[in-house]
Amino acid sequence: MDISLRPNTLFSGRKPLALRVRNLTPQDLAIRLSFLITILVTGFSGITLFLLNSFQPLFLFLLFITCLLGCYYIFSWGIKQFIDRRFRLIYKTIHNLKVGLKREPIKLDLKEDIFGKIRKEVIEWDIINRREIERLTDQEKYRREFLGNVSHELKTPIFSIQGYILTLLEGGLEDKKINRNFLLKAEKGINRMIEMVDDLDEIAKLESNRMELNLKRFDIQNLANEVVESLEYKAQKKKIRLSVLMHPKPLFVKADEGRITQVLTNLIVNSINYGKEGGKTKIKFYDLDENYLVEVADDGRGIEEEHLPRLFERFYRVDKGRSRAEGGSGLGLSIVKHIIEAHKQTINVRSKYGEGSVFSFTLKKA
Numbered sequence: 001m002d003i004s005l006r007p008n009t010l011f012s013g014r015k016p017l018a019l020r021v022r023n024l025t026p027q028d029l030a031i032r033l034s035f036l037i038t039i040l041v042t043g044f045s046g047i048t049l050f051l052l053n054s055f056q057p058l059f060l061f062l063l064f065i066t067c068l069l070g071c072y073y074i075f076s077w078g079i080k081q082f083i084d085r086r087f088r089l090i091y092k093t094i095h096n097l098k099v100g101l102k103r104e105p106i107k108l109d110l111k112e113d114i115f116g117k118i119r120k121e122v123i124e125w126d127i128i129n130r131r132e133i134e135r136l137t138d139q140e141k142y143r144r145e146f147l148g149n150v151s152h153e154l155k156t157p158i159f160s161i162q163g164y165i166l167t168l169l170e171g172g173l174e175d176k177k178i179n180r181n182f183l184l185k186a187e188k189g190i191n192r193m194i195e196m197v198d199d200l201d202e203i204a205k206l207e208s209n210r211m212e213l214n215l216k217r218f219d220i221q222n223l224a225n226e227v228v229e230s231l232e233y234k235a236q237k238k239k240i241r242l243s244v245l246m247h248p249k250p251l252f253v254k255a256d257e258g259r260i261t262q263v264l265t266n267l268i269v270n271s272i273n274y275g276k277e278g279g280k281t282k283i284k285f286y287d288l289d290e291n292y293l294v295e296v297a298d299d300g301r302g303i304e305e306e307h308l309p310r311l312f313e314r315f316y317r318v319d320k321g322r323s324r325a326e327g328g329s330g331l332g333l334s335i336v337k338h339i340i341e342a343h344k345q346t347i348n349v350r351s352k353y354g355e356g357s358v359f360s361f362t363l364k365k366a
Contacts, residue, residue: 026076026079026080026083027076029075029079030072030075030076030079031072033071033075034068034071034072034075035068037067037071038064038067038068038071041063041067042060042063042064042067045060045063046060150200150315153196153315153330154193154196157189157190157192157193158189158193160185160186160189161186161189161190164182164183164185164186164189165186167182168182168183196330196331199331199332199335200314200331202335203314203331203334203335203338206335206338206339206341206342207338209342211342213255213256213259213342213343214256214257214258215254215255215256216254216255216256216257217252217253217254217366218252218253218255218257218366219250219251219252219253220251220252220253220260220285220292220294220363221244221246221247221250221251221285222250223257223260223261223264224244224264224283224294225244226261227261227264227265227268228242228243228244228268228283230265231265231268231269231272234269234272235272235281238272238275238277238278238279239277239278239279240271240272240275240277240278240279240280240281241279241280241281242268242280242281242283243280243281243282243283244282244283245282245283245284245285247285251285251292252365252366253292253363253364253365253366254363254364254365254366255343255363255364256339256343259339259342259343260339260363262335262336262339263336263339263340263361264283264294264296266332266333266335266336267296267336267359268281268283268296269332270332270333270359271296271298271300271357274298274300274301274357275298275299275300275301276299276300276301279298279299279300280298280299281296281297281298282295282296282297282298283295283296283297284297288362290364290365291345291362291363291364291365292362292363292365293360293361293362294360294361294362294363295358295359295360296358296359296360297356297357297358297359298356298357298358299355299356300356300357301353301354301356302351302352302353302354302355302356302357303318303349303351303353303357304318304353305351305353308349308350308351311333311349312333312334312336312337312347313334314330314331314334315330315331316330316333316334317330336361340361340362343363343364344364345361345362345363345364346361346362347359347360347361347362348360348361
C-alpha cells in the first residue's frame with residue numbers, strides 16, 4: 001500500500017486540521033478570517049490596479065491595514081454577538097445548575113476557547129448528573145428492599161403471635177397442655193420483635209452520631225478471651241472449637257469496651273451459626289503500626305463472592321431460609337460495621353465458598 005500521499009500527523013508535530021480548527025478561540029477565528037478577507041481584497045485590488053497601469057504600493061499597504069483592522073473589529077463584534085445569542089444561554093444554564101443556581105455574571109473573554117469551555121462544562125455536567133442519577137437509583141432500590149425486608153421480618157413473628165393468641169382465645173386457654181406452651185412461644189415472637197426494634201434504634205443512633213462512645217484503654221486479647229468463654233456452650237452444641245491466638249505481651253487499644261464486646265460476640269456467633277460441625281473459629285491479632293488488626297476466621301461454609309459487597313446491609317441474608325432458622329434479626333453485621341466506623345476504623349471480609357470466612361477490623365492502639 002502506498003502511504004506516501006497521506007499526511008503524517010503522528011510525527012509531524014502538528015495537530016490534525018479538524019482538531020486545530022475546533023480548538024480555535026473566538027479571537028483566533030476573528031484574526032484568521034480578517035487576514036483571509038484582507039488578503040483577498042488587497043490581492044484583487046492589486047491585480048486590478050496592475051491591469052489599469054496605476055499600481056500604488058502605499059495605497060495597497062494602507063488598504064491592507066485598514067481592511068485588516070476593519071475586518072477584525074467586525075468579525076470580533078459579530079462572533080461575540082453570535083456567542084452571546086446562541087451559546088451564552090446554554091453555558092449560563094449549565095453553569096448555574098452546577099453552582100446551585102447562583103446568579104453570577106458571566107464574562108465573555110474572546111481570548112478563551114469558548115466552544116471548548118462550553119464542551120467541557122457540558123461533559124462535566126453530564127458526568128455529575130449521571131452519578132447523581134445512579135446514586136438516587138441505588139438509594140431508591142435500597143429503600144424498597146429495606147422496606148420489604150422490614151415488612152417480611154416483622155410479619156413472621158406477628159403472624160406466629162397472632163396464631164397462638166387466636167388458638168388460646170378459641171378455647172386453648174382452658175387446655176393446660178397447650179396454654180402455657182403457646183404463651184411461651186408468643187413471648188418468644190415478641191422478644192424477637194423487641195430485639196429487631198432495638199437493633200434498628202441502635203443503628204439509627206450510630207448513623208446519626210447520637211451514640212456516645214465510652215473510650216478507654218483495655219487489652220483486646222483479654223476481652224476476646226472473655227467473649228469466647230461466654231460462647232463456649234453455644235459452640236459445643238455444634239462441636240466447634242473456639243480459640244484465641246495470644247501474643248506474649250498485652251495488646252492495649254483505645255475503644256468502647258462494651259461496643260467491641262458486641263462486635264466480637266456478633267462475629268463469633270455468626271461463625272458458629274454458619275460453621276460446619278466439628279469446625280474451628282480462631283481469633284488472631286496483628287500489629288499494624290498505629291492500629292491492631294483483629295481477625296475472626298472460621299472454616300465454615302463460606303460466602304459466595306457475589307454476596308460480599310452487600311454483606312453489611314441491614315437485613316441482608318445470604319441464605320434467607322436457613323438464616324432465619326438460625327435466628328437473629330438480620331442486623332448484626334450492619335451494627336458491627338457502624339460500631340467500627342463510629343471508632344473511625346475499618347472492617348472487611350474475605351471469603352471463599354466452601355472453605356470459610358475471615359472478618360477483620362482495626363482498632364487504634366492505646
